[in-house]
Amino acid sequence: MSYEDSERGSPNEAKQQQVLEKRWRILGEEHLKTISAMNNLASMLSDQGKLEETAAISQDVLENRQHILGDEHPDTISVIKNLASTLANQGQLDEAAAMFWELRVKMQRILGNEHPHTALIKNNILPQRGRCYNKSRLP
Numbered sequence: 277m278s279y280e281d282s283e284r285g286s287p288n289e290a291k292q293q294q295v296l297e298k299r300w301r302i303l304g305e306e307h308l309k310t311i312s313a314m315n316n317l318a319s320m321l322s323d324q325g326k327l328e329e330t331a332a333i334s335q336d337v338l339e340n341r342q343h344i345l346g347d348e349h350p351d352t353i354s355v356i357k358n359l360a361s362t363l364a365n366q367g368q369l370d371e372a373a374a375m376f377w378e379l380r381v382k383m384q385r386i387l388g389n390e391h392p393h394t395a396l397i398k399n400n401i402l403p404q405r406g407r408c409y410n411k412s413r414l415p
Contacts, residue, residue: 286320286324288320289317289320289321289324292313292316292317292320293317295313295316296310296313296314296316296317299313300313305340306340306343306344308344311337311340311341311344314333314336314337314340315333315334315337315355315358317333318330318333318334318337318358319358321333322358322362327362327365327366328366330362331359331362331363331366334355334358334359334362335359337355338352338355338356338359341355347382348382348385348386353379353382353383353386356375356378356379356382357376357379357397359375360372360375360376360379363375364376376397379397380394380397380398383397
């Protein structure tokens with residue numbers, strides 16, 4: 277996917293877009309530095325409230341990280357959290373709830389119930405996103 281058509285809202289966004297385009301051209305789509313640049317652009321777009329673009333780029337980042345790093349790598353888990361938050365903010369509550377639930381299960385399995393990051397997901401993210409955590413929606 278090319279992000280050349282993205283609306284460049286700020287000088288920083290334009291600069292991040294240029295970094296991504298150069299890395300894409302020189303290193304290729306699946307290079308970790310290219311994926312990192314994609315993730316940085318998604319974060320910047322999220323901060324600007326451009327949730328549709330953020331979700332599209334984050335989905336690409338997720339697919340690439342899963343393919344290259346695996347489902348349980350910390351960088352993959354991080355983008356799951358970010359994408360789930362974006363989807364919740366877009367009102368895609370069922371999909372967001374499923375992703376947060378997947379994230380919680382992975383964190384418990386990888387880090388254990390007592391790990392601070394697991395506790396953060398359980399105690400902070402889930403309650404803050406309570407509007408999308410109706411038990412009937414969770415797998």
